[in-house]
Amino acid sequence: MRVDGLEEASVAPWASVLNESERARAARFVFPRNRVEYVAAHVLARRALAAATGYPAAEFHFEAGVHGKPVARIGDTAAGTHFNLSHSRGMVAVAVAPFEHGLDVEPLDRSINLSIAGRYFCPEEIAWLSGLPQARQGEGFLRLWTLKEAFIKATGLGLTQELDGFWFQVFPPAIRFKDIADDPAAWRFEQRDLDGKFMAAVGFRAPPGPAPLVTWWQVEPDALSATGDPSAPISRRPVNSVVGPMS
Ligand SMILES: CC(C)(COP(=O)(O)OP(=O)(O)OC[C@H]1O[C@@H](n2cnc3c(N)ncnc32)[C@H](O)[C@@H]1OP(=O)(O)O)[C@@H](O)C(=O)NCCC(=O)NCCS
Numbered sequence: 001m002r003v004d005g006l007e008e009a010s011v012a013p014w015a016s017v018l019n020e021s022e023r024a025r026a027a028r029f030v031f032p033r034n035r036v037e038y039v040a041a042h043v044l045a046r047r048a049l050a051a052a053t054g055y056p057a058a059e060f061h062f063e064a065g066v067h068g069k070p071v072a073r074i075g076d077t078a079a080g081t082h083f084n085l086s087h088s089r090g091m092v093a094v095a096v097a098p099f100e101h102g103l104d105v106e107p108l109d110r111s112i113n114l115s116i117a118g119r120y121f122c123p124e125e126i127a128w129l130s131g132l133p134q135a136r137q138g139e140g141f142l143r144l145w146t147l148k149e150a151f152i153k154a155t156g157l158g159l160t161q162e163l164d165g166f167w168f169q170v171f172p173p174a175i176r177f178k179d180i181a182d183d184p185a186a187w188r189f190e191q192r193d194l195d196g197k198f199m200a201a202v203g204f205r206a207p208p209g210p211a212p213l214v215t216w217w218q219v220e221p222d223a224l225s226a227t228g229d230p231s232a233p234i235s236r237r238p239v240n241s242v243v244g245p246m247s
């Protein structure tokens with residue numbers, strides 16, 4: 001959901017669905033833009049969880065795992081649906097699924113200093129990035145970044161996950177493990193260009209059985225404002241912007 005251009009006054013009514021600790025956390029951000037992003041992401045997460053489980057959006061509470069990954073609960077029990085959210089300048093994104101996954105979204109106009117690539121990326125990734133025409137290296141950087149974030153958010157380890165233990169083949173997106181005892185074939189990653197302005201990636205270890213179908217939707221902020229019922233279904237339209245190869 002795009003949140004650029006949204007004023008605090010327009011998201012304020014949504015906050016009624018948040019709990020005390022979410023409202024307090026939102027209030028601690030210094031910049032209005034961060035408050036808007038936080039409220040929008042958390043309301044969208046609650047609405048998506050409500051749609052997936054049938055529980056009212058306001059009834060969820062959240063518990064952080066050891067490395068901070070939140071788990072949605074209803075009363076004393078897990079809500080039975082996993083979620084992950086990402087907020088970036090101008091866009092918030094939420095994924096829900098019956099299994100663990102990770103999601104990241106970044107603005108494509110984010111200023112990138114390619115000299116820091118060595119701090120985050122493996123030699124294989126840096127070699128691929130260096131082989132791109134200069135004009136496409138910023139996008140290449142963000143393709144890698146969002147895929148890597150999707151993985152470390154899927155495992156829930158966040159930055160405690162060694163970034164040099166795995167690397168990505170960018171197209172089609174596929175993980176390769178170095179020092180991590182895991183099966184790359186078990187992992188699925190998808191990437192989308194959102195409005196030509198944001199790069200998003202989602203990743204998960206596929207559960208046994210038929211491959212899950214990932215469906216991407218764009219939600220308009222109006223959809224959250226249109227009704228006084230915070231548990232009403234959210235109107236949305238499909239996103240079809242699969243990203244292609246890069247050269
Ligand atoms: C915290 C981290 C999990 C994501 O941070 P981020 O990219 O700055 O932020 P995002 O908006 O995408 O995600 C934040 C949300 O992820 C969730 N989250 C927090 N810890 C998490 C974890 N360990 N695993 C999965 N999700 C987590 C939370 O819902 C959080 O939002 P909230 O605090 O409003 O509830 C972690 O990956 C990080 O600090 N990254 C910093 C950037 C970096 O150096 N990345 C290297 C990539 S190569």
